[in-house]
Amino acid sequence: MKIIDQFNLNIIFYIFLLPFPIIFFFFFSHFFSTCPRTKHSLNNWIEIESQTWNNYSHLLYTKISANLVLLQSRLSNMGDNSNSTLFSSVLFLSPANAATIDDLLSHLNFLLLTFITSIFFILTKFKFKTSTNSKAMLLPPGPAPWPLVRNLPHLLNNKPTFRWIHGFMKEMNTEIACIQLGNVHVIPVTSPEISKEFLKKHDAVFASRPITMASEYSSGGFLTTAVVPWGDQWKKMRRVLASNVINPSTFRWLHDKRVEETDNLVRYVYNQCKISTSNNCLGSVINLRNTARQYSGNAIRKMILNTRYFGEGKKDGGPGVEEEQHVESLFTVLAHLYAFSLSDYFPWLRVLDIDGHEKTVREAMNTINKYHDPIVDQRVEQWRNGEKKEAEDLLDVFISVKDSNGEPLLSVAEIKAQCTELMLAAVDNPSNAIEWALAEMINQPRVLGKAVEEIDRVVGKERLVQESDFQQLNYVKACIKEAFRLHPIAPFNLPHVSNADAIVAGYFIPKGSHVLLSRLGLGRNPRIWEEPLIFNPERHLSASRAQGVDLNEQDLRLISFSTGRRGCTGIAFGSAMTVMLLVRLLQGFTWSPPPGQEEIDLSESRNDLFLAKPLHALAKPRLHSSLYPLH
Numbered sequence: 071m072k073i074i075d076q077f078n079l080n081i082i083f084y085i086f087l088l089p090f091p092i093i094f095f096f097f098f099s100h101f102f103s104t105c106p107r108t109k110h111s112l113n114n115w116i117e118i119e120s121q122t123w124n125n126y127s128h129l130l131y132t133k134i135s136a137n138l139v140l141l142q143s144r145l146s147n148m149g150d151n152s153n154s155t156l157f158s159s160v161l162f163l164s165p166a167n168a169a170t171i172d173d174l175l176s177h178l179n180f181l182l183l184t185f186i187t188s189i190f191f192i193l194t195k196f197k198f199k200t201s202t203n204s205k206a207m208l209l210p211p212g213p214a215p216w217p218l219v220r221n222l223p224h225l226l227n228n229k230p231t232f233r234w235i236h237g238f239m240k241e242m243n244t245e246i247a248c249i250q251l252g253n254v255h256v257i258p259v260t261s262p263e264i265s266k267e268f269l270k271k272h273d274a275v276f277a278s279r280p281i282t283m284a285s286e287y288s289s290g291g292f293l294t295t296a297v298v299p300w301g302d303q304w305k306k307m308r309r310v311l312a313s314n315v316i317n318p319s320t321f322r323w324l325h326d327k328r329v330e331e332t333d334n335l336v337r338y339v340y341n342q343c344k345i346s347t348s349n350n351c352l353g354s355v356i357n358l359r360n361t362a363r364q365y366s367g368n369a370i371r372k373m374i375l376n377t378r379y380f381g382e383g384k385k386d387g388g389p390g391v392e393e394e395q396h397v398e399s400l401f402t403v404l405a406h407l408y409a410f411s412l413s414d415y416f417p418w419l420r421v422l423d424i425d426g427h428e429k430t431v432r433e434a435m436n437t438i439n440k441y442h443d444p445i446v447d448q449r450v451e452q453w454r455n456g457e458k459k460e461a462e463d464l465l466d467v468f469i470s471v472k473d474s475n476g477e478p479l480l481s482v483a484e485i486k487a488q489c490t491e492l493m494l495a496a497v498d499n500p501s502n503a504i505e506w507a508l509a510e511m512i513n514q515p516r517v518l519g520k521a522v523e524e525i526d527r528v529v530g531k532e533r534l535v536q537e538s539d540f541q542q543l544n545y546v547k548a549c550i551k552e553a554f555r556l557h558p559i560a561p562f563n564l565p566h567v568s569n570a571d572a573i574v575a576g577y578f579i580p581k582g583s584h585v586l587l588s589r590l591g592l593g594r595n596p597r598i599w600e601e602p603l604i605f606n607p608e609r610h611l612s613a614s615r616a617q618g619v620d621l622n623e624q625d626l627r628l629i630s631f632s633t634g635r636r637g638c639t640g641i642a643f644g645s646a647m648t649v650m651l652l653v654r655l656l657q658g659f660t661w662s663p664p665p666g667q668e669e670i671d672l673s674e675s676r677n678d679l680f681l682a683k684p685l686h687a688l689a690k691p692r693l694h695s696s697l698y699p700l701h
């Protein structure tokens with residue numbers, strides 16, 4: 071009976087105690103290999119965990135040595151049937167439970183277990199040592215992931231996600247971080263130096279894009295360029311864009327179409343001034359968000375589809391319902407493109423559409439396709455039956471690109487998808503930058519005055535400003551660049567996905583990571599920019615007085631057009647549209663807050679980076695009435 075008691079007690083002791091180091095070993099080594107914390111907090115963490123381990127191992131080894139002592143005692147008292155007081159005391163057993171010499175056999179088993187435990191202990195210690203010595207194998211810091219679900223609870227509890235990410239990076243004082251969503255490591259970056267490592271030094275490794283629900287919809291199933299993962303389809307489409315579609319000669323070729331739409335912009339604003347002031351042209355409050363977005367929509371629609379209006383349009387140059395729907399749908403798709411949708415990280419959840427993103431994107435794409443598809447289909451037919459022989463817009467160019475056998479290189483599906491993607495690429499950045507730039511400038515009359523003075527000096531008031539004037543309009547361009555810096559359209563650049571493991575900034579970035587260069591974090595990084603939250607165009611002048619202001623920033627201190635293999639292909643088009651939008655508004659009209667308002671409310675929307683309220687400002691014509699286009 072005593073033997074059974076003792077045997078059971080020891081077995082219970084080992085059964086309960088031994089699994090702990092094993093579980094602990096696996097959990098700890100797993101956590102350690104993926105632990106996204108800063109170096110400092112990691113060290114603290116190791117210290118705490120080590121302490122726990124030490125306490126635990128102390129207990130374990132006390133018990134083990136007790137067994138060893140017992141064994142020794144039993145051996146020296148071989149043959150003695152009396153209970154062992156030593157045994158009882160070291161194992162905290164009552165004398166009644168003490169074992170007899172016959173339980174020696176079970177202690178041999180314990181010795182074996184002791185040996186195994188020691189091996190685990192040594193291995194775990196060894197693991198500590200090698201891992202702490204190798205920063206290269208550490209992931210960037212970040213909020214501690216939960217077992218199995220990793221950072222999913224953070225994602226669900228902290229909306230909007232981009233504010234949460236920037237918030238914890240600030241708290242942790244880090245410019246690179248890691249969050250784990252499903253199997254994906256998401257790596258946000260706010261440092262220009264680290265950004266350059268990603269997009270210059272390791273450009274080839276980080277040249278892919280994620281597969282997401284919205285990018286699949288927007289690209290007709292990854293038939294396009296911007297959102298397509300690295301591979302043959304991306305290479306084919308990028309080559310077509312560079313050699314046939316978006317290059318210096320098509321840029322010049324499409325000049326007159328852009329001029330038509332910039333003239334229409336001035337006409338539209340002027341007509342609103344006339345209507346609301348009974349033809350006295352004393353001014354009118356203009357919705358500049360709508361105006362800027364419609365101008366961008368018109369300009370890109372004209373260059374791609376050679377039309378301003380899908381329907382009747384408006385006599386004053388404003389948008390019809392069709393154009394309003396079209397632009398709104400483009401913005402809806404853009405808002406959902408890389409919006410941390412659950413199904414982007416947990417694809418098996420897609421069927422449930424928990425956040426409703428898929429329904430919204432599908433509806434918006436249906437609206438866009440409703441307007442584009444008939445035009446594309448009709449045009450393809452015109453080329454097929456010989457009705458059309460000369461290219462008039464980019465759609466014609468896409469249709470007439472041939473392969474080496476003289477056959478059409480692009481399928482109709484590819485043409486449709488690529489036209490939509492170019493619309494998406496062109497519509498949001500120019501309009502958002504100019505809405506913010508004007509809002510900031512109206513609140514700083516000195517800056518506004520300097521920009522207008524530059525336009526008057528370079529262009530005068532006898533003619534409308536043209537693209538050929540842009541080279542000399544550096545202050546205006548500095549205002550635009552400052553808007554790109556302080557008020558980017560999106561918190562992050564398009565994601566760059568790695569096609570191999572890499573070490574960047576000393577951290578391990580696993581294959582398949584989504585690298586998110588933060589347009590917000592880079593542009594507002596206080597280490598890089600003095601008084602980062604102040605709109606100050608002068609900061610872009612000093613550095614570039616000699617060569618003029620370049621809207622692109624190769625050094626990635628801010629992201630406008632980005633750089634590398636996946637950099638923007640439409641820099642000339644995008645720059646021309648953006649600069650023209652601002653200079654024509656500044657040359658044609660004086661701008662001030664609406665009557666009864668001292669200044670523009672510059673609050674930023676919480677859920678995105680737009681002005682919280684669309685910009686409304688009072689416009690008054692400042693040129694001779696004969697200069698305002700009539701048609």
Ligand code: HEM
Nearest residue numbers: 296495496499500564630631632636637638639640643644
């Ligand atoms: C002010 C206007 C514009 C800005 C600020 C802008 C900015 C950008 C940025 C930041 C990227 C992502 C770069 C990266 O992944 O690192 C991009 C990609 C791209 N942009 Fe633009 N863009 C503008 C206008 C345009 C226009 C007008 C077009 C075409 C007509 C265009 C075509 C593209 C394309 C095709 C890509 C994808 C490149 C690739 O993934 O290979 N963009 N743009």
